[in-house]
Amino acid sequence: MTIRPVDPALCMALFVSDTPCYSHPDAETVRATVSSTLSRLGRDECYAQAAEVFGDRPDVALSRIQWARELCEEALTPAGAR
Template sequence: MTTRPVDPVLCMALFVSDTPCFSNPNDAEVRATVDDTLDRLGPQECYARAAEVFGDRPDVALNRIQWARSVCERALTAAGAR
């Protein structure tokens, strides 16, 4: 069984959220955070903020985007969401 990759904008929304990457949010928390962040900022602002972090702190950004992607893949594909 293959799964589709998570839409990158959903990962960006978690990336720019206030959720600390050392936390272990459950699937419902991830979905709520992604939805709230996209509602507040929209996709373009999520990408803009992520780009700013990558420009200013690439060392931090790499770890955070890897965390966000992993958490989103778990939370958003497990539930069949999105």
């Protein structure tokens, strides 16, 4: 069985959202946040804002993208594919 990674744009949407990095929202909240952020900003703007954070604050960006990836993998990967 091939495990498909979560679309990076979904992780970027959570990354640029207003959700605090120290929080651990449930899967439903992650999905809703990703969906609303993508609807509001679009994929390109999510990437652009993330790039800006990485340029301005790489010390903060690394831990935040790891946090976003972990939450998105938990919330957006089907249970059988983990």
